[in-house]
Amino acid sequence: MQTRLPRLFTVRVMVFGCVVLLAFILVSPTLHSYVQQRQQLAQLRSQVAAAQARNDDLQSDLSRWDDPAYVQAQARQRLSFVMPGEKAFRVADPQTVPDVEPAEKSGPSSALDDTGTGPWYQAVWSSVEAAGAQPVPPAGQTDASDTPSDATTDPATPPATTAP
Template identity: 70%
Template sequence: MQLRVPRLFTVRVMVFSLVLLLAFVLVYPTLHSYLQQQQELAELRAQVDAAQRRNDDLVSDLGRWDDSAYVQAQARERLSFVLPGEKAFRVLDPEAVPDVPAVDAGPSSTVLDEGATQPWYTSVWDSVQLAGTAPTTEPAG
């Protein structure tokens, strides 16, 4: 009795492998394109959902403007409108305002009322002359 050794690579296995390889080569680009398009489609759907939410927010904001109380509040906040009889106060920068009263820094300059009707360069020249005649203090030392 003779033992028959099975062949690992028969003609059938080689043909089957060749068919599988050919199928893979043909299907892979199509499958890759399909998966890429599915990903793009998911991203576009997410963008559409975000745009729809933004649109809903804008429509609700537009609906708020039909309320006269909202319009009045926006006019007060954005345009600093006040109702007749009210006094408006504006704090420019609360952190920049010192808590202590301002101290007199020295003699004040005297500006004549006629300087307001003079040309600007005359006012500048007068202030330069006035600054030149101001008393100077010598540093302690």
């Protein structure tokens, strides 16, 4: 009699393997998208936590402005404001400022010096005064620098024609 060798793979094992392979093929894209969405969710949660921390910092900064002492301190620091009756002094770095005696001012004294560190309205007023000090030529006269050269003509004016 002949003895039969046992089969390594039976039909049942092959069908079961095919079912497992088919299930893996069907589930793997879903499992991949699930894992990817979990990573995105973790990133978004960390972004929300960072935004919430920034929001809390900004809210605390905003609540500081309700304190009048803080507002006064910021006005003094940022805008160089002084209270009525106080004198403002600006300390310059001795290494950047040359040893030159300031000229005596003939006008009214101000709280700050005229080295460009004064209030903005002083700079505007000094430019208005400088513009007013410029001589104005009469209406019929023009400067030589104001006249265009012969090569350039105004395109808005038509060329001059002569009558026959």
